[in-house]
Amino acid sequence: MMHQPPAWALDGSEWLTLEGFLEAFGEAWVRTECRFLKLECWQSYREADGVRSQEAFQTGDIALTRRLLEEEAIEDQPLRDEVRSRNLGFTRVRLLTYPLSDYLRYEMINFEVRSRLGERIEFFLPPSPVQNYFDFLLFDSHTALIHDYGSGPIGYQSGGWLTHARKTLNSLADIPADLRAHGERAWPLEDSPDRPRA
Structure with missing residues (x-):
């Protein structure tokens, strides 16, 4: 199963349809005062x-x-x-694996x-x-939205989970901090994506 949120992230959450997810996004966005963070993990999404x-x-x-x-x-x-x-x-935090x-x-x-x-x-x-890892949106310390992209090899959103659980919000905030401390920072924009692969 690819990029599935673990049980701790969904504990006390509410599953939403895609329409509900977008509505919850709007409500959380209005309340946000300091920080919005988006973590993106899938290597392929279906637009x-x-x-x-x-x-x-x-x-x-x-x-x-x-x-x-x-x-x-x-x-x-x-x-x-x-x-x-x-x-x-x-901030958008984008996880990569090579080859892209x-x-x-x-x-x-x-x-x-x-x-x-x-x-x-x-x-x-x-x-x-x-x-x-799994995709989520974090709004200050009051709301998180966790994407539901299913379990296939290509992410296609069907909805997601809404949580206000303090423990979950703190743990989600720790993920980008851990990536900054222990991940390898990548600079893919230095290599032109227009350049054909060898």
Whole structure:
């Protein structure tokens, strides 16, 4: 089973449909005063149908992929403006294994575009197998949303779990701290994802 949340993370949580997950995100976001953190572990995700940038990447058109990703990133400018105006810490922590999956080669173009626009993204090779980790969102110390991507080889979200349990929130906050202390920091954006593999 890949990237499944352990029992301790789900203890006292509530499972939500995808619609409920998005609603809970909005409610937690409004209450957030200091920090938002997103941990991403899957090496391949299934995007929603009709994501033009991913379709362009799959056809090998890297120039079009980059242009479409830049357009998508510009559409998120109101979020970046809100993060700045509210003085929020907003961090994505991305776990990697090598060689990078095709999905991650696509994502690296996206990360490069978004990093240039000021988004903070940290990359780590984790100290234990990447499959031992799971995706979650942490809002200050009051709320966490844990993604339910099923158990297949490609993450496709069906919903997730909502928790306010103090012990769980503290343990989730310890994961990025442990990665920073014991993981290997990676700098994949230094190598152009546009460069074809040998």
